[in-house]
Amino acid sequence: MTELAQQQCEACRADAPLVSDEELPELLRQIPDWTPVTRDGILQLERVFKFRNFKQALAFTNRVGAIAEEVGHHPALLTEWGKVTVTWWSHEAKGLHKNDFIMAARTDQQLEAE
Numbered sequence: 001m002t003e004l005a006q007q008q009c010e011a012c013r014a015d016a017p018l019v020s021d022e023e024l025p026e027l028l029r030q031i032p033d034w035t036p037v038t039r040d041g042i043l044q045l046e047r048v049f050k051f052r053n054f055k056q057a058l059a060f061t062n063r064v065g066a067i068a069e070e071v072g073h074h075p076a077l078l079t080e081w082g083k084v085t086v087t088w089w090s091h092e093a094k095g096l097h098k099n100d101f102i103m104a105a106r107t108d109q110q111l112e113a114e
């Protein structure tokens with residue numbers, strides 16, 4: 001099976017198929033550092049990344065922003081001194097799409113890109 005991070009994102013559409021309850025556990029297993037959270041009834045993926053200072057947190061934020069722009073699929077990013085909270089979900093589809101798992105895996109890769 002192709003690693004999540006190497007899979008291709010689909011176009012973000014309101015009618016895009018959300019991840020089913022049957023698919024969810026296996027996809028979550030592939031991104032073990034991410035937590036499913038529900039906000040306003042919408043299932044999202046969240047991870048907090050820790051850094052030595054604000055400069056490193058901001059550099060990581062910009063790398064994540066760049067991969068989001070590349071595919072046209074964007075996270076919520078909270079950048080603080082020494083910490084970045086990244087949250088992925090599909091806004092128009094109002095839930096979790098395969099794209100969100102692919103982008104969470106690619107987000108993890110931005111750690112090594114120091």
Ligand SMILES: C[C@H](O)[C@H](O)[C@H]1CNC2=NC(N)=NC(=O)C2=N1
Nearest residue numbers: 012072073074089090091092093
């Ligand atoms: C017009 C633009 O392509 C759309 O609004 C895109 C932008 N980025 C997006 N990002 C996410 N996470 N979900 C979306 O539905 C989405 N839609």
